[in-house]
Amino acid sequence: MRDGSTTLAGGELLVRLNLPARADRLKLVRRCTESAALMCGLAGHDAKDVLLAVDEACQNVIRHAYGEEGGGEIILELRRTAEALGIYVRDYGPTTDPADVRPRDLDDVRPGGLGTHFIREVMDRVTFLTPPDGRGNLLELIKYLKPEGPTHA
Amino acid sequence: MPDPLSGTASVDDRDGACIVALHGDVDLEKAPSLRKLLLDCVARGKAVLIDMSAVAYIDSSGIASLIEALQTSMSKGTGFGLVSVSDQAMRVLQLARLDKVFAIHPDSDSAMAALQ
Numbered sequence: 327m328r329d330g331s332t333t334l335a336g337g338e339l340l341v342r343l344n345l346p347a348r349a350d351r352l353k354l355v356r357r358c359t360e361s362a363a364l365m366c367g368l369a370g371h372d373a374k375d376v377l378l379a380v381d382e383a384c385q386n387v388i389r390h391a392y393g394e395e396g397g398g399e400i401i402l403e404l405r406r407t408a409e410a411l412g413i414y415v416r417d418y419g420p421t422t423d424p425a426d427v428r429p430r431d432l433d434d435v436r437p438g439g440l441g442t443h444f445i446r447e448v449m450d451r452v453t454f455l456t457p458p459d460g461r462g463n464l465l466e467l468i469k470y471l472k473p474e475g476p477t478h479a
Numbered sequence: 480m481p482d483p484l485s486g487t488a489s490v491d492d493r494d495g496a497c498i499v500a501l502h503g504d505v506d507l508e509k510a511p512s513l514r515k516l517l518l519d520c521v522a523r524g525k526a527v528l529i530d531m532s533a534v535a536y537i538d539s540s541g542i543a544s545l546i547e548a549l550q551t552s553m554s555k556g557t558g559f560g561l562v563s564v565s566d567q568a569m570r571v572l573q574l575a576r577l578d579k580v581f582a583i584h585p586d587s588d589s590a591m592a593a594l595q
Binding site: 382438 | 504506507508536538539540542543544546547550567570571574575576577580
């Protein structure tokens with residue numbers, strides 16, 4: 327049994343979800359993410375963009391990390407600091423090489439391959455972190471709460 | 480077995496075109512059924528217009544269904560267009576830089592006129 331008490335990152339925890347990696351759970355992910363974004367003061371396009379990015383990140387887990395076998399789980403944490411909303415997407419699929427996760431050339435119009443582009447386009451920082459126990463994948467998505475980004479004293 | 484697209488898509492024929500109205504969230508759960516529906520409409524040889532005025536949310540999987548239907552219609556030489564695109568859907572099309580790839584019409588009358 328996995329240790330569900332292990333947190334994924336720092337900052338104040340807003341919500342933590344442990345859910346089956348299934349398409350019919352994505353609506354729950356979006357509702358929860360949008361509420362958290364609004365709670366952090368993000369509004370309009372920014373709030374919608376964050377939920378798009380989180381949805382796409384979870385889709386990548388469903389479609390690529392667990393693939394056709396399915397049956398895996400996603401742990402989602404939303405955290406905030408004074409400067410940013412941080413979203414942490416954890417899965418237990420095969421470890422992904424970040425170099426293999428690249429957005430496609432948008433001039434090559436074809437179905438598929440847009441999810442990674444959306445994530446990188448709307449979030450301020452996208453990073454694959456090393457999971458606490460080294461298994462699976464941990465994706466960090468950062469959205470700054472102010473357009474100018476983090477302040478530095 | 481319940482229709483997986485129930486409440487998400489409705490199809491109507493008007494003046495020789497197939498009008499597909501999308502509603503609510505067009506996401507990974509709905510995309511496989513939407514893809515089949517759109518390709519079936521294109522296969523009928525009629526122009527296909529997608530009314531997106533009531534789309535609350537669309538993601539990359541929904542967009543992929545639209546792209547595949549567009550490309551299939553282009554290969555068949557039939558018309559394909561998007562109508563009354565909601566703000567959220569337009570935002571996603573713009574993020575994908577597809578707002579210049581699809582024919583996008585402000586309303587169904589102008590879309591029908593463009594098909595003539």
